[in-house]
Amino acid sequence: MDLAFFSVQLLNGLQYGLLLFLIASGLTLIFGIMGIINLAHGAMYMIGAYLVYDLTMRLGNFWLAIVIAIPIATALGLVIERLFLDTLYKRDHLYQVLLTFGMILVLNEAQRIIWGGNVHSVPIPAPFDSSIQLTDNLRYSVYRLFVMGVCLVLAGIIYWVIRHTRLGIVIRAGAVNRDMVEGLGINVRTLFTLIFSAGVALTAFAGMIAAPLTSIAPGMGDSILITCFVVVVIGGIGSIKGAFWGAIIIGMATTFGSVLIPSLASMVIYLIMAAVLLVKPRGLFA
């Protein structure tokens, strides 16, 4: 493997990892603080991609589509939390799992009714619709670099909110001991609504920003869900920092695994997960 090849693969792994982080961050937030395993996470990623596809087709502008789609996704999270999840907090985890599983079916069916079964795509938006020459026959889309930048900035913002704001202190405390936080006079119910909406918005936003890089098709969220769970489990449940490093590890492992040990490509991430769990059963950063 020559140096140019290695460097380009490093870039591929980093880009995939950063995108994975963005998708997984919402999952780990909701999981860690609310204790809810949101199986509909992948479906919300899909909804984000379809929303931005639909709005881009209507408005002819990708950026405007994102600006409109984010509040819609946030509202979806809000409605789901207030109308459905809220009634199940007092019950066993199994009910919440059942609810979010049902939501996969509902969201997938809604997608089929609204947008049909065809494969769609969103063109790469200006001003990032160009590419740079990496080697003599390989180019790299500038939009991919832009997505990496966005993911890094968002990672920074999430980290700052959790580490250095009052809201962050409450979130961290809520993750450790929910009853104590409530006892201190903080409205956990509002906190949960906020976290869930933010988690859904983050996930849907990942779908939106990934839309020009991927094909928008029914079931596109189902395969990403498993990978996200692997990321979250490796990093440690509820840890944003863990999700970040977990995502980078999985991004690199997928990229290099597929080239260096192609016969094990589909197993690599699970092998890593198993190895991490053997050494640190609660994940790297829990």
Next chain:
Amino acid sequence: MKTFNKFSLAALLSATTLVSTTNVIANDDPVKLGLMLPYSGTYTALGEAITNGLKLAIEQEGGQLGGREVEYILLDSEADPSKAPQNMSRLVNRDEVDFVIGPVHSGVAMGMLRVAQQTGAIMIIPNAGLGAATNELCMPNVFRTSFSMWQDSYPMGKVAYDQGHRRVVTITWDYAGGKEDLAGFEEAFTAEGGEIIEQILVPFPSTEFQSYLTQIASLSPDAVYTFFAGGGGVGFVRDYASAGLNESIPLLGSGFLTEGNLAALGNAGEGVMTTLHYAETLENEANQAFVAAYESAYGEMPDTYAVQGYDTGMMLVQALSVLGGDTSDQERLIDVLANVQLESPRGPLSFSDSHHPIQNIYLREIRDGKHEVVAIAAENLEVPDEACQM
């Protein structure tokens, strides 16, 4: 003259009476078609196109088959192989359908074929391309109106060699359908004297192609041959173009790479060459009539899946009209089905001894967002079916 007239009138009358009597009896009992296709998930569009095509063919005949009404029983296969045997049994045993039409997915086909073997139910495959269905698994009650992976990819081997390509990289998903497709291409390409320098297998159904594109760039082959379909097809072709590889390394594939995906591909698809048993731009009478009828019925252009559904319908129309709607003698029914010959939108279509289509394979290039037919890559191509001579 007068006596002759009377005689012929009487003959005509009795014939009409006879026909209408059979009609009356038959009409009580509709022909039951069990459609076991994906109506949810990744392959939804395929299941819907096949259903649309099938219904169009039967509607054009007044909604009847051999004078009998038609009852459709739609069952969502979910493209899930593990549910296939149970679903098929339900159609055969509980719904008592006359024909099972399905599936799209080859894994589901395996499960269905098992039940077809046990029950002897007549099964018409309108898509799934696994070669074994009409070869090693050989069953008189199984027909296919679609293709086999081999049939659509084999002709591309010679095309690639004739275009001057000698060193080729092949890439597909790591599953049976993809590997069968590559095997067809490789067989023809290496027989001509070409070399496959690398075969890349991507975990199914991953659409993360960046690392493989980097690998292809560093191998720098004369051309890339690929099999992907649906969202994976769109993803691969777009990523290939955005990595700039299409400027130096031509992309070849079996037609499923781009079929049904033209709008989603946009500019990235221009110049991609594929081989398939159909193209919407084919200039034969049957196709022009079909495209017009399909567009007016459903408001969109048909693709190859719609044609496969349509030909399944036409096969039933022809067979049941020969039989006058009488499906009671299964041996005769199978015999009539096997001898169906159609002027299909895809060109002349007949069936081999193994009940597999004998058809033309076209070389197509995407120009201005359409599959333009460049040449007939193989005429009346038969598939290898030594294991199945009925």
